Amino acid sequence: MKELKILLILVVIVLVGYWGIEPYAHSVMHGEVKHPDYEYKDIPKNIPTTGDPAKGKELFTANCASCHGVKKDGINPGMDANAAIASFKVVPPDLSNIGAIVDEHFLAYFIKNPQDATKNPKFAMPPMAQLSDEDVGNIVAYLKSIEKKDLDGKEITIEACGRCHSIKYQKIEAVTPKDALKDYLGKVPPDLSVMGKAKEIEYLESFINNPQNGLPGTSMPRLGLTKEATEKVVTYLDKIADPHRDQRNALGVWVLGYLVVMAGLTFAWKKKIWKNLH
Secondary structure (H helix, E strand, O other): OHHHHHHHHHHHHHHHHHHHHHHHHHHHHHOOOOOOOOOOOOOOOOOOOOOOHHHHHHHHHHHOOOOOOEHHHOEOOOOOHHHHHHHHOOOOOOOOOHHHHEOHHHHHHHHHOHHHHHOOOOOOOOOOOOOOHHHHHHHHHHHHHOOOOOOOHHHHHHHHHOOOOOEHHHOEOOOOOHHHHHHHHOOOOOOOOOHHHHOOHHHHHHHHHOHHHHOOOOOOOOOOEOHHHHHHHHHHHHHHHOOOHHHHHHHHHHHHHHHHHHHHHHHHHHHHHHHHHO
8 A cells, every 4th residue: 555655646746747847937937928919909999991992902002012012912012022121121021811810900000000000119111191091991901802711820820920930840931031130120030940839828829919028128020910810820830849749649648558557567566476475
């Protein structure tokens, strides 16, 4: 009976160490994680997010296509990547699916005031002050009318993060060269290959929702992603950071079963040997 108690104590210690230490370490490193604000309460909601998509396309072509393309609708940007880097230090994104991943109120306000929306006073895009609120509503309606439905986590991650971040283990290179990014942001943004293992899910969701929550003073802009888009990004980063987790966990069950059987056989053998000695 004494041996069984000792075994039970060891099992508890191992389980606490396996499931308890890592979450505790994350809580110490990250501190209190702020809850994401997917309603973007600080964003004014007075700018329309609906309108005429046809008028929106005309306005987009006249006011946005000098920098941004919409490959899905055959609109190419007015400048190539090298010209964009020379002008802005970063390659402006293609906006084919921006309406699917960014909160519509954030997107409308972003068009009017990119620096305040992103919480980045050095954000390269200039405010589109020449556009009326009605114009912005038409542009948002256009971008939402061409969005691809049901984007997966990889697609959203490339759309939202691929301008600045590489994911080398997935052979995904940042659109903007490292030297330009360093000049624009102050340093090269980290590779995201193992970010899902380095950071806990709650921290990543909070950070993506508002980088200032996790790293005050960071030059990474707020992206304005919806709750669904954010969760898909985090799920994707978590999966690629440890692609063999499911197989390892499945094998772990068999290993634990093997250890339990061997412990039982060892205990039975020990009882048999000591019974003869007594």
